[in-house]
Amino acid sequence: xxxxxxxQFLRGLAALSVxxxxxxxxxxxxxxxxxxxxxxxTRLPFMAGVDVFFVISGFIMVYASxxxxxxxxxxxxxxxxxxxxIAPLYWTVTTLYLGIALVAPFVLNQPxxxxxxxxxxxxxIPATRPDGLVQPLYSLGWTLNYEMFFYALxxxxxxxxxxxxxxxxxxxxxxxALVGYIMRLPGPLAFxxxxxxxxxxxxxxxxxxxxxxxxxxxxxxxxxxxxxxALLGLASSDLVGAGPFSxxxxxxxxxxxxxxxxxxxxxxVERVSPFTRxxxxxxxxxxxxxxxxxFVIRGASEIAVRSGMAGVxxxxxxxxxxxxxxxxxxxxxxxxxxxxxxxxLRRGLERAAA
Numbered sequence: 001x002x003x004x005x006x007x008q009f010l011r012g013l014a015a016l017s018v019x020x021x022x023x024x025x026x027x028x029x030x031x032x033x034x035x036x037x038x039x040x041x042t043r044l045p046f047m048a049g050v051d052v053f054f055v056i057s058g059f060i061m062v063y064a065s066x067x068x069x070x071x072x073x074x075x076x077x078x079x080x081x082x083x084x085x086i087a088p089l090y091w092t093v094t095t096l097y098l099g100i101a102l103v104a105p106f107v108l109n110q111p112x113x114x115x116x117x118x119x120x121x122x123x124x125i126p127a128t129r130p131d132g133l134v135q136p137l138y139s140l141g142w143t144l145n146y147e148m149f150f151y152a153l154x155x156x157x158x159x160x161x162x163x164x165x166x167x168x169x170x171x172x173x174x175x176x177a178l179v180g181y182i183m184r185l186p187g188p189l190a191f192x193x194x195x196x197x198x199x200x201x202x203x204x205x206x207x208x209x210x211x212x213x214x215x216x217x218x219x220x221x222x223x224x225x226x227x228x229x230a231l232l233g234l235a236s237s238d239l240v241g242a243g244p245f246s247x248x249x250x251x252x253x254x255x256x257x258x259x260x261x262x263x264x265x266x267x268x269v270e271r272v273s274p275f276t277r278x279x280x281x282x283x284x285x286x287x288x289x290x291x292x293x294x295f296v297i298r299g300a301s302e303i304a305v306r307s308g309m310a311g312v313x314x315x316x317x318x319x320x321x322x323x324x325x326x327x328x329x330x331x332x333x334x335x336x337x338x339x340x341x342x343x344x345l346r347r348g349l350e351r352a353a354a
Contacts, residue, residue, distance in 0.1 A: 004063070005279050006262035011056055012282025012289070016323070017049035019293035023322045026301045027315035033305065038315035045240070048232055050143055051199055051251040053290075055259045057147060058203020059210070061154050062166065063263075066211060069162040075155045076353045082151045084346035086287075089338050090144055093291050094121055097138040113137050124148035126191035134191050140291060149192050150200045166208050173201040181244050198248040202256040210263055221261040228257030281331075288330035288338055296329045297322045 024040040031038035068074040098118060105112055111130055113121075120127035121136035124145050128134050135142045153172055157165040179185070180193025216224070231254040239250045300322045304310040313321065 004060075004263070004283075005276055006265065007056060007059070007259070008283025008286075009279035010052060010258060010262045011286045012279070014049035014052040014056070015286040015289035015293075016282075016326075017044075017046040017052075019289055019297070019323065019326050020319070021046035021049075022294060023297050023319045023326075026297050026322065027318050030301060030304060030310045030318055031315045034311040036311070036314055044229075044233055045235060045251065048235075048251040048255060051196075051247070051255040052258060053143065054146065054196070054199035055203040055206070055252065055255045057150065058200040058205075059207045059259055059263055060203075061150075062162075062204050062207025063210060065154075065158060066162065069158060069165055070160060072159060074158040078158050079151065079155050080346060080349040080353060084342050084349055086144060086147060088341035088345055089287065089291055089333070090138075090141060091122060092337070092341075093295070094136070094138045094141065096295070101137070126188040128187065134187075140294065143290075145191065146197065146200075150197065162208070162211060166204055169204060170201050173197050177245075195245045195248050196252070198245075199252040199255065202248075202252055203259060206256065206260055206263055214264055215266055216260075216264050221265060224257045225261035228254040228261065231257070285327070285330040285334045288333045289326060292329055292333055293326045296326045300325055 028038050028040060030036070065074070065078055068077055071077075098113070101110065101113055117127050117129065117137055119125075121138065121141060124136075124141075126134050126142075126145050127136065133139075136145065153169060156172075157168045159165075160168065176193045177195040177198050180190060181195065184190075185193060232251065235250045235254070240247050242250075300318065301310075304313065304318055304321075310318065
């Protein structure tokens with residue numbers, strides 16, 4: 001069983017929180033059409049699941065790359081693994097979205113994308129959409145644009161010993177955030193220097209602490225988790241938008257507390273139980289949950305309306321069905337496509353590198 005079981009569980013919960021937020025949006029739309037009353041649960045900022053993802057990413061990159069830090073071939077190994085892990089499923093959902101945009105643009109209520117928008121989306125380059133948002137064709141991919149940028153920075157320093165690499169990585173991330181704060185930069189440069197990149201630094205810092213053998217007892221970890229959740233519960237969306245550094249402070253720091261609670265524990269293999277299997281399951285399918293849940297939720301919404309079941313199951317019933325459908329679909333996609341596609345692309349990239 002994975003030694004990072006609690007990180008797996010937290011990653012799965014982060015993906016589900018974003019899916020739950022979007023399911024509530026569709027539930028509200030259905031309620032308006034059927035005359036039902038629905039009040040969304042907003043006590044927790046479910047979009048902060050993205051911030052938890054970013055902190056986890058910084059931690060995982062350090063944890064998983066410890067054996068190759070300081071090696072001359074480290075860049076190729078690292079980039080091969082990350083591209084093979086991230087690209088296949090994202091490119092697939094982007095292609096599916098592009099097909100819908102070209103064949104039935106009225107479904108998306110957006111004009112057909114430009115050639116540059118399509119190219120930039122596949123290459124993880126931030127581009128400005130016609131509505132002014134700096135997002136790729138498939139909007140959820142904005143987080144992956146940050147992920148790929150972080151991977152590029154990480155690849156620059158990974159050929160150095162661990163401590164030297166992380167010092168330089170932290171300096172680069174902090175420096176970029178300060179440049180973005182001080183200067184009005186155009187296009188991709190403004191995107192890549194947004195202070196949200198500091199959340200990767202928080203995760204990388206936790207990875208360094210873990211590599212140094214820092215661990216907390218159960219009581220301390222529970223305290224960190226509860227404080228993190230309390231801070232998220234107290235943080236309003238107004239605070240997140242109060243300034244350029246507000247998001248990494250208001251959501252990023254609580255996210256780091258949650259990741260610290262999950263990661264800074266004794267490095268031991270958990271005994272196999274139904275709960276540990278479920279934790280591993282959630283972590284394994286978390287990427288698929290994140291990328292495919294809009295298709296599942298929107299599909300469930302259309303079926304509910306066209307079949308007349310929207311008024312029968314109500315908005316709460318719709319959320320339950322949509323979330324269950326997301327879990328099932330994510331598991332199928334993970335097993336039938338994501339795992340084999342990742343293995344195939346990784347072997348191909350390794351052969352090309354060799």
